[in-house]
Amino acid sequence: xQSVTQPDIHITVSEGASLELRCNYSYGATPYLFWxxxxxxxxxxxxxxxxxxxxxxxxxxxxxxxxxxxxxxxxLRKPSVHWSDAAEYFCAxxxxxxxxxxxxxxxxxxxxxP
Amino acid sequence: DSGVTQTPKHLITATGQRVTLRxxxxxxxxxxxxxxxxxxxxxxxxxxxxxxxxxxxxxxxxRFSAQQFPDLHSELNLSSLELGDSALYFCxxxxxxxxxxxxxxxxxxxxxxx
Numbered sequence: 001x002q003s004v005t006q007p008d009i010h011i012t013v014s015e016g017a018s019l020e021l022r023c024n025y026s027y028g029a030t031p032y033l034f035w036x037x038x039x040x041x042x043x044x045x046x047x048x049x050x051x052x053x054x055x056x057x058x059x060x061x062x063x064x065x066x067x068x069x070x071x072x073x074x075x076l077r078k079p080s081v082h083w084s085d086a087a088e089y090f091c092a093x094x095x096x097x098x099x100x101x102x103x104x105x106x107x108x109x110x111x112x113x114p
Numbered sequence: 115d116s117g118v119t120q121t122p123k124h125l126i127t128a129t130g131q132r133v134t135l136r137x138x139x140x141x142x143x144x145x146x147x148x149x150x151x152x153x154x155x156x157x158x159x160x161x162x163x164x165x166x167x168x169x170x171x172x173x174x175x176x177r178f179s180a181q182q183f184p185d186l187h188s189e190l191n192l193s194s195l196e197l198g199d200s201a202l203y204f205c206x207x208x209x210x211x212x213x214x215x216x217x218x219x220x221x222x223x224x225x226x227x228x
Contacts, residue, residue, distance in 0.1 A: 043116060043204055043219025044157075051214065090157060099215045100147040100208055101170055104157040 002027040002093045006105035013081050014113045021076040021108050023091030033074040034092040034099060035065055038107075044090060050074060051097055061085070086112045117141070118207050120220035128228055132193040135223045139186055139207030145169070146188040147208065147217065148180055152201035163188055192225070200227045 003026045013019050025031055032051050036044040048059025055067040065076045074091060088109045092102035117140035127133055139146050148160040150173075159172035163182035174180075177195075182188040192199060202224050206217040 041221060043118070043206070043221050044217075045116070045219070046216060049214075097213045097215055099217050100145065100162055100206065101159050101172065103159075106156045 002031065002095060002103050004091050004093050004103055004105035006089075006091055006108050008108045009106070010109045010111070012111040012113060015083050016080050019076075019078045019081045019085070019110070021089050021091075021110070023074045023076065023105060024072050025074065025091075025093045026072065027093055027095065029095065031074075032094040032097055032099070032102075033065075033067060034094070034102060035059065035063070035074075035076050036090045036092065036104075037061075038088045038090065040087070046099075047076070047089075049099070081110075081112055083112045083114065086110055116218040116220065118205060118218050118220035120203075120205055120223050122223060123221070124224045124226075126226045126228065127195060129195055129197060131195050131227075132191065133195065133225065135190040135192070135203050135205075135225075137188045137190070137205030137207075137220060139188070139205075140209075140218055143207035143209055143218070144186065145208045145210075145215075146182055146186070147206045148174075148188070148190050149204040149206070150201045151204060151222070152198075155201075157204075160190070195227045197227050200225055 005024045035047040091105040094102040119138040144165040151157045160174040162170040202222045204222045206219045
């Protein structure tokens, strides 16, 4: 069965600083990987996904993620964080392109300092 | 706004009771997923319906059931409620383009069992 680990429960960065959120997955075959963001009181919103091809994927809101098969990782990055990026971020893995049955990580809460 | 509507937003009830959560998918979306988000279990897939029929089951308890109606709205029924059922329950509808599925989440129903 697939599993997802987000090692950092909580991260604090200053506004304007760069951000990297870590995600490690465990899955025997080619994974389908997703990053979602959840703002307070809201549902999850898809930031980006990786199915195949270029290992560096671009998403919405200036986010990108890099798939590294050798490290079983799919880390999310943003070069300059804005206060509005404060939210909870979830990494998810699926065994096919049907995103609905994904296994989700426990989430990383991002706090942005002014 | 994702276009997915969940009611009620908050629900407070007592142990042993039964509640019904409602989800209206985006117009035209045939697939509805239900998820439970709790502090100890994280975000878990419960069940999927597609065009009125159950398509997939995840970690759904026998005390829980769901259905999807001809107008495509869905209801999640939770019975014999326990304290541990307190959680945020999300639904999501999806659109599939080619082989890629994209989820749209509602803002959730916060269930508190006292």
